[in-house]
Amino acid sequence: VSVQRLAVVGTGLIGASIGLAARDAGVGSVRGFDRDRRALAMASALGAVEPAPSLPDAVAAAELVVVAVPPRHLAATVAGSAAAAPADCVVTDTGSIKRGVCAANEEIARFVGGHPLCGAASRGPELARADMFRGATWFLTPTGTTDCGALERVEAFVAVLGAMPVRIAADVHDRAVALTSHLPHALANLLVEQLQGERIDGVDPLDFPTRFLRETTRVAGANPDVWRDIFLENRDFVAASLAKHRRLAEELERALAAGDSAFVGAWIDRASAARARLLERDG
Amino acid sequence: VSVQRLAVVGTGLIGASIGLAARDAGVGSVRGFDRDRRALAMASALGAVEPAPSLPDAVAAAELVVVAVPPRHLAATVAGSAAAAPADCVVTDTGSIKRGVCAANEEIARFVGGHPLCGAASRGPELARADMFRGATWFLTPTGTTDCGALERVEAFVAVLGAMPVRIAADVHDRAVALTSHLPHALANLLVEQLQGERIDGVDPLDFPTRFLRETTRVAGANPDVWRDIFLENRDFVAASLAKHRRLAEELERALAAGDSAFVGAWIDRASAARARLLERDG
Numbered sequence: 001v002s003v004q005r006l007a008v009v010g011t012g013l014i015g016a017s018i019g020l021a022a023r024d025a026g027v028g029s030v031r032g033f034d035r036d037r038r039a040l041a042m043a044s045a046l047g048a049v050e051p052a053p054s055l056p057d058a059v060a061a062a063e064l065v066v067v068a069v070p071p072r073h074l075a076a077t078v079a080g081s082a083a084a085a086p087a088d089c090v091v092t093d094t095g096s097i098k099r100g101v102c103a104a105n106e107e108i109a110r111f112v113g114g115h116p117l118c119g120a121a122s123r124g125p126e127l128a129r130a131d132m133f134r135g136a137t138w139f140l141t142p143t144g145t146t147d148c149g150a151l152e153r154v155e156a157f158v159a160v161l162g163a164m165p166v167r168i169a170a171d172v173h174d175r176a177v178a179l180t181s182h183l184p185h186a187l188a189n190l191l192v193e194q195l196q197g198e199r200i201d202g203v204d205p206l207d208f209p210t211r212f213l214r215e216t217t218r219v220a221g222a223n224p225d226v227w228r229d230i231f232l233e234n235r236d237f238v239a240a241s242l243a244k245h246r247r248l249a250e251e252l253e254r255a256l257a258a259g260d261s262a263f264v265g266a267w268i269d270r271a272s273a274a275r276a277r278l279l280e281r282d283g
Numbered sequence: 284v285s286v287q288r289l290a291v292v293g294t295g296l297i298g299a300s301i302g303l304a305a306r307d308a309g310v311g312s313v314r315g316f317d318r319d320r321r322a323l324a325m326a327s328a329l330g331a332v333e334p335a336p337s338l339p340d341a342v343a344a345a346e347l348v349v350v351a352v353p354p355r356h357l358a359a360t361v362a363g364s365a366a367a368a369p370a371d372c373v374v375t376d377t378g379s380i381k382r383g384v385c386a387a388n389e390e391i392a393r394f395v396g397g398h399p400l401c402g403a404a405s406r407g408p409e410l411a412r413a414d415m416f417r418g419a420t421w422f423l424t425p426t427g428t429t430d431c432g433a434l435e436r437v438e439a440f441v442a443v444l445g446a447m448p449v450r451i452a453a454d455v456h457d458r459a460v461a462l463t464s465h466l467p468h469a470l471a472n473l474l475v476e477q478l479q480g481e482r483i484d485g486v487d488p489l490d491f492p493t494r495f496l497r498e499t500t501r502v503a504g505a506n507p508d509v510w511r512d513i514f515l516e517n518r519d520f521v522a523a524s525l526a527k528h529r530r531l532a533e534e535l536e537r538a539l540a541a542g543d544s545a546f547v548g549a550w551i552d553r554a555s556a557a558r559a560r561l562l563e564r565d566g
Contacts, residue, residue, distance in 0.1 A: 119494030137491050168486065176488045179478055184499050187470050189554035190531050194524070195462055196557035203451065205459045206560055208420050211402025214561060216467050216499045221555025228548045235539040241477070242536045246529050248473050253525045256518035265511045271472035272504025274479035277489055278497060 003157050004028040007062035009055055009081055011043035014094050014116070015068035016128035019048030021161040024130040033058035043125040056084040064157055066114075067093040071229035075104035082108045090150040096177060097234045098141045098170035106143055110150040113141035113170060115177075116163055123223050134162035141170040178237035182230060183245065186238065188220040286440050287311040290345035292338055292364055294326035297377050297399070298351035299411035302331030304444040307413040316341035326408040339367040347440055349397075350376040354512035358387035365391045373433040379460060380517045381424045381453035389426055393433040396424035396453060398460075399446055406506050417445035424453040461520035465513060466528065469521065471503040 006027050008015045011034040019030045032049025034040040044051040052058035055077075059065050065081045067074065074095045082091045082105070092114045095101050102113045116138040138158045142151045155165040168176070191213075195205050231238055255263035289310050291298045294317040302313045315332025317323040327334040335341035338360075342348050348364045350357065357378045365374045365388070375397045378384050385396045399421040421441045425434045438448040451459070474496075478489050514521055538546035 117491065117493050139491075166491070169484065172484045172486050175483045176486055176491060177493075179481055179488045180491060180496050181493045183477075184474060184493070184496050186532075186535065187474065188495075188499065189551060190528060190535065191467060191470065192554050192557035192561065193550065194466075194527055194531055196553065196560070198462060200458045201452065201455045203455050203459055205462045206557070208400065208422075208449070208459060208463060209561055210400050210460075210464045210467070212471075212502050213463050213467050215501060216471065217558055217561060218498060219495050220558040221551055221553075224548065224551045224555060227551055228544065231539060231547050231551075232542060232544055235542065239536045239539040242532050242539075244477055245473060246532050246536075248477055249469075249525050249529050249532075252469065252473065253522045253529075256514060256522040256525075259515060259518065261511065261515055264514050265507065267476065268472060268504055268507045268510055268514075270479065270504075271475050272507060274475035274489070275500055275503040277479065278475065278492055278500060 002153065003064045003160075005061050005063045006030045006157075007052075007059040007065045007081075007085070008032045008043075008049055009058060009065060009067045009077060010034055010069035011040050011049055011125055012068065013123050013125060013128055014118070014132075015066065016043040016046060016048040016125035017118075017130070017132035018066055018068065018094075018161065019043060020046065020128055020130035021133055022157075023047065025160045027160075029061075031058045031062065039125055043128070046125060046128060048125065048128055055080060059085040059089065062086070062089050064153060065089060065091045067091065067095075070226055071095055071097065071100075071233055074101045078105050078111060079108070082111060090153045092140075092154045096181070096230055098139070098173045100233055102141055102143055102170040106145055109145055109147040112146055112151050112154045113143075114154060114158070115139040115141075115173065116158075117181075123226065131162065133158075136163045138163035138165050139168050139173050140165050141168055141173055143170070174234055175237045178234055178241045182234055182238045183241040185219055185227065186231070186242065187245070188217045192217045192220045285436065286347045286443075288344050288346045289313045289440075290335075290342040290348040290364075290368070291315045291326075291332055292341060292348060292350045292360060293317055293352035294322050294332055294408055295351065296406050296408060296411055297401070297415075298349065299326040299329060299331040299408035300401075300413070300415035301349055301351065301377075301444065302326060303329065303411055303413035304416055305440075306330065308443045310443075312344075314341045314345065322408055326411070329408060329411060331408065331411055338363060342368040342372065345369070345372050347436060348372060348374045350374065350378075353509055354378055354380065354383075354516055357384045361388050361394060362391070365394060373436045375423075375437045379464070379513055381422070381456045383516055385424055385426055385453045389428055392428055392430040395429055395434050395437045397437060397441070398422040398424075398456065399441075400464075406509065414445065416441075419446045421446035421448050422451050422456050423448050424451055424456055426453070457517055458520045461517055461524045465517055465521045466524040468502055468510065469514070469525065470528075471500045475500045475503045 011032045091111045098113045158165045294315045374394045441448045
């Protein structure tokens with residue numbers, strides 16, 4: 001491993017999992033800081049990080065800082081970490097939207113935006129796992145001003161944790177996750193919201209959930225603070241994906257109203273083909 | 284067990300699972316028939332049924348016939364089974380929409396409509412399981428003309444398979460499953476359809492599926508023939524649930540466009556409360 005001195009700023013589920021995975025991979029020193037003392041103490045108790053009393057203290061000797069704080073604090077914490085860390089220290093983050101944090105820190109050549117796809121619906125360090133990133137896509141969003149050595153250092157580190165680094169432009173990333181992550185999450189929320197309000201001749205449909213209804217709403221309402229920020233920060237792309245979704249839903253509705261068997265059959269066949277392509281991308 | 288001579292008409296995944304579960308529960312004779320000779324031979328090889336050469340032959344000595352054929356053949360096969368079976372034999376079915384089959388067979392007092400909620404996304408007897416119905420809701424939809432003894436015989440049988448019989452009116456059932464089953468299934472299809480068509484600066488979002496995207500599209504495009512019939516047969520209630528869904532999605536879209544943090548926060552809180560209620564209904 002090239003990185004031997006790591007700092008993790010924000011020791012929630014993702015930060016603590018990075019600490020555990022880095023230690024498993026033989027990274028010598030993993031210092032951690034979190035403004036939430038309880039989260040820091042828990043991450044320390046789990047062996048994910050050595051706790052530091054302040055952010056500057058955590059990053060003082062680091063070769064790489066990973067910032068894993070909630071969306072609203074991300075841009076400022078990246079800037080603060082870069083300012084406090086040694087001049088040759090590389091900074092990356094794990095935020096799930098990349099335009100804001102990358103634009104705000106464009107001047108910092110040794111900052112590389114990042115986003116691991118790990119699908120966790122919970123939060124807090126309690127459920128941290130060293131194998132959280134094994135086989136996962138880990139997006140990296142360098143800009144025109146990003147230092148090549150910094151990018152390569154983050155790529156090597158991410159690979160050491162078992163993830164697959166994928167370079168992508170920040171705005172392409174944000175449009176893609178609006179479709180693959182934020183839209184599915186929004187549909188799960190919308191679905192439970194709709195069912196919650198229904199009574200059919202006194203029958204509450206939530207009394208008779210199907211297995212798939214449970215599965216498809218697993219993340220509904222999860223991490224309210226984080227997800228509110230995600231939806232709002234990526235609102236242009238999320239709204240666009242919802243608009244397209246409504247058009248497709250309206251097409252189906254019209255075909256059903258008309259009893260258009262051919263349309264419905266072709267629509268299911270398209271879904272079947274798309275689902276088969278998803279299964280090909282094993283992971 | 285009261286029922287000792289069972290007939291299963293349609294030996295696909297559901298019919299064969301009923302055969303296996305009945306035999307496990309000590310039902311003495313389980314005769315089966317399927318127009319698809321391959322499905323019948325497979326169900327027989329799995330020990331789910333003794334194969335009969337014809338429908339009349341399968342039901343000739345039965346106390347209970349369970350009809351588990353695709354939606355489009357359901358009403359006629361129920362009528363044919365009742366005509367061929369002994370006069371005191373009870374007939375039930377497993378179709379996932381109940382208005383049509385119940386209205387078509389309203390004259391038959393010893394017919395009781397039924398629908399087990401088992402969440403299978405595959406079809407065919409190959410994946411049949413004796414424990415398919417353990418703990419599952421099994422809807423029964425008696426009408427005003429249904430014989431009480433017939434209803435009780437089916438309830439007792441369903442309980443013997445480990446399921447929980449729930450009496451419900453056919454139209455209430457169909458509105459409820461439009462929400463708990465058909466709408467979620469439609470959203471899964473719509474989601475993969477939308478992602479399938481997208482390219483973002485050459486990036487295919489299906490190349491980077493999130494874990495939740497895989498989960499939430501598990502059933503997408505499954506059993507095309509069966510699901511086309513389900514969507515079409517229940518099209519009024521499915522279209523109504525889609526219309527409501529589109530209104531809720533549009534509200535969210537407007538709130539996002541306006542950057543309405545309070546709306547988005549309250550919307551996630553509602554989803555969170557509804558999801559918690561779903562989790563209470565453990566199963």
